[in-house]
Structures are given as structure tokens and as C-alpha cells.
Amino acid sequence: MSFWSLRAYALRRSLRLLARRPGALLLAVLLAGVALTLPLLAATVAVGARPLVAGVPAAPELSVFVAPGTSGPQIRGLQSRIEALPGVMQVRHVPREAALAELAARSGLGASLAELKSNPLPDAFIVALAPGVDPTAVDAAAAAIRKMPGVDTVQFDSAWYRKLVGIARIALTGSAIVGGALLVLAAAVVIGAVRLLATASGEEIRVLRIVGADEGFIARPYAYVGGAVLASATALAIGAVAAVLRLLNPALTELARLYGGADFTIPMLPVQVLAGLILAGLSIGFLLGTLGVGRPHPPKP
């Protein structure tokens, strides 16, 4: 009984606190909501664009051309040795016949190629390394493959991969810093709003401590306010992202059509995820609200 009566009291107090400074709290919701919008939009775009980027090889691939005259068993042995190299995820053998057929199909030179007396193309391997592997590891794998008997040429655009990895690292680090800073800003806004309320209610808090209220009893209404502010800010950010996507998606669809692709739109995150985000906002806001009230300084001797 006491458990619920304490929380019912805290809920009534938190509603009074919300009513006491509605302007300041609405401003806090707005600020925290704006701060949360960008990371949420980035996450939504990242998840929504996944099908689009699925066709782009994220892992570096080496093209290994086998020396002419290499026998079938030698080719199979070579494949085994390449597969045994560290960092190699997959080795796909492209037989010379298949390579010629693909060239004929893609180039439109099928008739001319058919007149050739022999197939000029070698057997080849497409060697996929682990996604995001360090460029020096790719160079090391290429060098090791070059030394293997039966290998004619190894092709890999090392400079391009280095640039790609560099750009990806900068983008990831930048996103993490900006996203983290915005999340910290949202947290600071909630703590600041609650601290403002607690400072304005300093007399009440002093009285509560004198009459024997424990810190949980004192902090709970403020924790509820913190939870309400961050949950509302999260809901606001979700609404803002939905509005941005509503504006963005027609242009994206049109762009995809111009590039000959199918209709493409970035969908909102699933409802369950959005509900989870609001619940997370409520819980984290509760903790931030508790932090915002602060603890009494122990008296000095």
C-alpha cells in the first residue's frame, strides 16, 4: 500500500511541478527534442538506406588471374592456399569459360568472340576479405598471393580502398562525436530544467529533509518530471523525423527513378522501436531528473 501511495503522491507533486513552470519545461522539451532529432534522423536514414547499399561491396575484393597452362588440380590447390590466408573471407573461382560467356553477354561482342579459335581469358579468383580490414592487411594478402605458384596477376586498387576506409572512419568518428554531443546536450537540458525546478522549490526540499523525508521521497517527483520531459522530447524528435521523411521521400523516389531504380523511400523505424525509444527516454529522463535534484551536502564538523 505504502509503495503505491508514495508513488501516487510523487505523481501528484510532479504534475504540480509541471504546472508551476510550464513555459520553462516546454522549452526544455523543445531543446532536447531538437537535439535528439538529428541522431534519430541519421539512424533512420542508415537503417532505411540499407537495401540501397546492400549491393555495394563493403569488403575489399582482390582479382587473382591464374597463369596460362595451370592445370585443374593446381587451380584447386591454389584456391585452398588463398582460402587459408588470414583475413580471407571467401574465394570464388571464375572459370575461364564462364568469364568469356559473361564478357560476351555484357559487352555485346558475342558474335566476334564466338569466332575466336581459343579462349584468351584466364581462370580467375575473386577473393573477398573481411569488411573494414586495414588497407595494409589487404596489401599483405595481395603480396602473399602474388608469390604463390600459378598466379599470373593480382589486381587491387589499394589507393581507392585507402581513401574509402579513411572517409568511412572520418564519417563514423564525426557522426559519433556529433551524435554523442547532441545526446549529452539533451541530457544537460533535462538536468538543467529539473535543477531549475528544484532550486525554485528549495524551501520545500529543506522542509522535507527536516520532517524526515528520505532522498527517494524528495527526488521522485523531480525524477518523474525528468522522465516526462525526455519522453516528450523523444516523441517530438520522432515527429520531426517523420515530417522530414515526408518532405524527403518524394524527392528520393524521383531521384531513384532518374537512375533507373525501383521506387525508393526511407521508411520510419518500426513502431516497436519507436515505442522502445520513448520508453528509454522515460527511463533515462527519470535518472537524469534524480541527478538534477542533487543530494544534500553532509554538514561539516
Add this chain to the structure above:
Amino acid sequence: MSTAAPMSVAPIESPAPLVVFDHVTKRYGAFRLALAELTFAIGRSEFVLLCGPSGAGKSTVLRLVAALEVPSSGRVVVAGEDVARLRPRALPFLRRSMGIVLQDPMLLDDRTVLENVMLPALASGLPAPQAEERARAALTRVGLDALTARPQELSGGEQQRAALARAIVNRPALVLVDEPTAHLDAASAAGILQLLEQFAVAGVTVIVASHGESILVPARARTIRLDNGRLVE
């Protein structure tokens, strides 16, 4: 949580002295000496009048008993517990076992008198209906019927009565009152002191701090005189 039994505070009904000051010295900063080597004991259901001029250390004594301050040296023992050694989590339990009325009644202006008086009961974890029942009983005891008034609508004497009602709503064994008659007319002051004496008769230990020489000392009161933080024989 709030309703759990006191963790390290002994029952306040202990037969030992309820309050013990054992060579207590209290300094504020490096130079201001508020109390010097103060030693005394207060038993159960005693009515103790702490008197002395302004700056004698009366309020400091009350604040030390309420664990709002800790001594610079010596021990303040309440209900068998050295209050300076109590863990912060145990302090609320100690304070719930006493009623505290400081010089400023500290009534909250945004609540009615009834809501102010209910506060300690709610903080102790009582459901609102029971807290209200207790608050009404406490207000009846102090003779205040302006339940729905705001504190700023009350006279000084009524505010003191409301603060007293709040102090006794948890049925404490110890009541600390600082300058209860400071800003009251003679009739109101007499009424408040009579009320405090009734508490003592009912078995509550009452410690009243007052600088007024004209205060009507109840017959059963024991007087402890202070001057410059020292006991005056």
C-alpha cells in the same frame, strides 16, 4: 524505502537518557565558537528550557540534536545513537522520531495548512487518507481549525501552532522548538507554552530554546542556561 524500519537508529523509547551531549564543541569556521565542551543529558518526557542571550548556542544545540549539524568534537547521542556517525540513509528515520520547529515555521505557502501538516506523515509512507486523519487530529490538538487556509493567511501565533501540529503529526517522542514565542503577543505565547507542557505531560520530551527572559516557564520545566556556548550554573 520510506516505510522500512529504522536501520541503525535505536528505539527512541529506550530507558537510557534520550539526548546526551558529551563534551560537545561546535565551531563555525576557524574563529567562531558556538558551543564549548558542553555536557548534559536529557531524560524521557522531560520539559527542558534552553535559555540564554542571542548567540549563546541554543539553536545550535537543537540543530545538533536534529542532526542538521554535526559537532566539531565530542558526541551528541540521541536515542543511543551518535548522530554524527549515522549513515545518511538513517538520518530520515531519526528525524521522523522527533518533531522539529525552527525559528521560522517553514510552512509551505503553496499548500493549505492541512497539506503542510500532512507532509511528515506522507514522507513516512502513510497513505494520504491516514495522513489526513492524523493531520486533522494534530491540528485539533493545537487548536487550529483553519485547515484550508494558506500559511500566509494565518497570524504569527497560528503559524506557530500549525508548525507544532506538523511537528507532532508523526507522534514523536521528542519535540524540539526554537524560539516558539519570539514574535507572539503574551496570550499567544502562553498558549503555545501551555501546549508544549501538555506534550510533556503526555510523555513527550520537549526541548524549547528561548532567549526571552519573560517567557512563562512551566512549573515542571528544567532550565539549562547557556552563555557564549557554555553552560551557566
